Amino acid sequence: MSTGVLEDARRERWRERCGPGISMRKELTEASAMETRPQEGRKGPPPRDVPPAVGLLLPMALMNALLYLCLDRLFISPRRSAEDPTRCPHGHFRMGPMSNCSPWLSCEQLRTEVRQMKRVGEGAVKRVFLSEWKERKVALSRLTRLEVRDDFLHGLRMLKSLQSEHVVTLLGYCEDDNSILTEYHPLGSLSSLEATLNLSKYRSTNTWQHRLQLALGYVAIIDFLHRSPLGTLVMCDSSDLPKTLSQYLLTANFSIVLNDLDALPLVNRSTGALVKCGHRELRGDFVAPEQLWPYGEDVPFHDDLMPAYDEKIDIWKIPDVSSFLLGHVEGSDMVRFHLFDIHKACKSQTPAERPTAQDVLDTYQKVLNLLRDTTTPQTREML
Ligand SMILES: Nc1ncnc2c1ncn2[C@@H]1O[C@H](COP(=O)(O)OP(=O)(O)O)[C@@H](O)[C@H]1O
Ligand SMILES: [Mg+2]
Incomplete structure (x- = not known):
């Protein structure tokens, strides 16, 4: 669901940034089509000839302006971390010295490959344990009580959809066990x-x-x-x-x-x-x-x-x-x-x-x- 939503949002943003440009391009095409169409039924003096150089230069200048506007809008938006090519694709993660992206860990992997160690934090919804996965420190969050499971699942959905430099890296999850694995940050909150x-x-x-x-x-x-x-x-x-x-x-x-x-x-x-x-x-x-x-x-x-x-x-x-x-x-x-x-x-x-x-x-x-x-x-x- 989230990749679709992200894709749509990305397309929407492109449309927002370049929307006027694109419709301007459409109007330009329509305008030039109208110019090339025979002027049926038109009365009055014959149209004056436009020098061919001007006819060529004008669309080129307009296209340049259009490109400039779009590129300018792209480059003044430093916030687009979701589009950062160095980040892993949706459903994957990389942390610390890992050179490749790994898929999020499954229930099976969480159960067999993650070793729970000491508790490092707790709130109303999650109890958080420093844990170990493949000799790396990770944080395993477990649901504290079933009454707040909806909040836990909302948090998980958001975590999956909002992965970026601003959000803790998700490493895996298991809805059946009410557990979420994230990157461990030793300096805490x-x-x-x-x-x-x-x-x-x-x-x-x-x-x-x-x-x-x-x-x-x-x-x-x-x-x-x-x-x-x-x-x-x-x-x-x-x-x-x-x-x-x-x-x-x-x-x-x-x-x-x-x-x-x-x-x-x-x-x-x-x-x-x-x-x-x-x-x-x-x-x-x-x-x-x-x-x-x-x-x-x-x-x-x-x-x-x-x-x-x-x-x-x-x-x-x-x-x-x-x-x-x-x-x-x-x-x-x-x-x-x-x-x-x-x-x-x-x-x-x-x-x-x-x-x-x-x-x-x-x-x-x-x-x-x-x-x-x-x-x-x-x-x-x-x-
Ligand atoms: N990845 C992590 N690394 C280190 N400490 C963490 C991590 N995740 C959570 N903690 C600790 O656990 C506490 C509770 O986590 P939080 O997600 O806020 O739980 P809750 O949803 O119950 O409020 C945090 O304030 C922090 O001290
Ligand atoms: Mg909290």
Whole structure:
């Protein structure tokens, strides 16, 4: 199913990018066909001859413009990781030093080739074990209880469809045994970022540059979800900061991948379908204001009366997550200062007034470039 969906989405994107060009090409063909057709029944003076050189040059110039537009649109989209030729085809994986792509492991292989070792994490849906497969460390996730099997299976479907640089690598799964095998990341989730960066081994990495790069990676994941091959997906498993951090893993080369995809509902603008994150009342200012019960303390919460919302709830949360990622090292306040305006916009009470994830990502990138190019220890003080 997912390859078909991906293919359609890819075609759709090509049509979006080059659509006007293609219809322009069609109009051009029709126009030139009309020109070559005999002008039946036409009265008045005979048409003036167009010099043959002009007749040749004009379509060539138009074709060039068309090509330029399409190629330009292709090359300014750095996000198209799903089309990255170095990635494995759907249903296959490669990790670490593996040179070839392997098919996802089957139930049989998971049962016989994977050795479960110690537990490294647990959430409401999955219990995660460091395990071994062919002398490699891997992560085996097992369903914690049958009541949440639908979430587990939704997460698995998303994991299969969204394989990219932004998502943990899937190695295999077995629906009959409720198990999923993924690449193991020894640095664990973002919850332990501070502890990791305090280890003497990683202390040299604890700089504003690396930390801003992490924030950039986080926003890139939100942008990827909002413009995913499946449509606009909302990261619902994020009702407070610790919970949000636990859904992302820190890789050994200090990038971030999304690990928990169990709650990614789809916003469908054309049908007007919005989303709700769970069926319980949410509180606190980490969640977006539109996620809070709007009818006051006197009216008891009722899920059916709770209005739905869209992906802008993820934008509201960006400043808090980024601020955690930036931490408190030399230079992080300078970065915060430069991100002040975009973060203020993220906190607009009106969802539609918040920027898109892509806008935020662009601003982060500009700030990173600006500070990287201009900051020496002396000038940093002035900024
Ligand atoms: N591939 C992995 N490598 C290392 N640790 C992992 C991996 N997958 C999950 N974990 C750990 O297990 C925790 C729970 O995983 P998660 O997928 O969020 O479960 P749940 O769906 O129950 O919330 C994570 O926060 C992380 O600490
Ligand atoms: Mg989780």
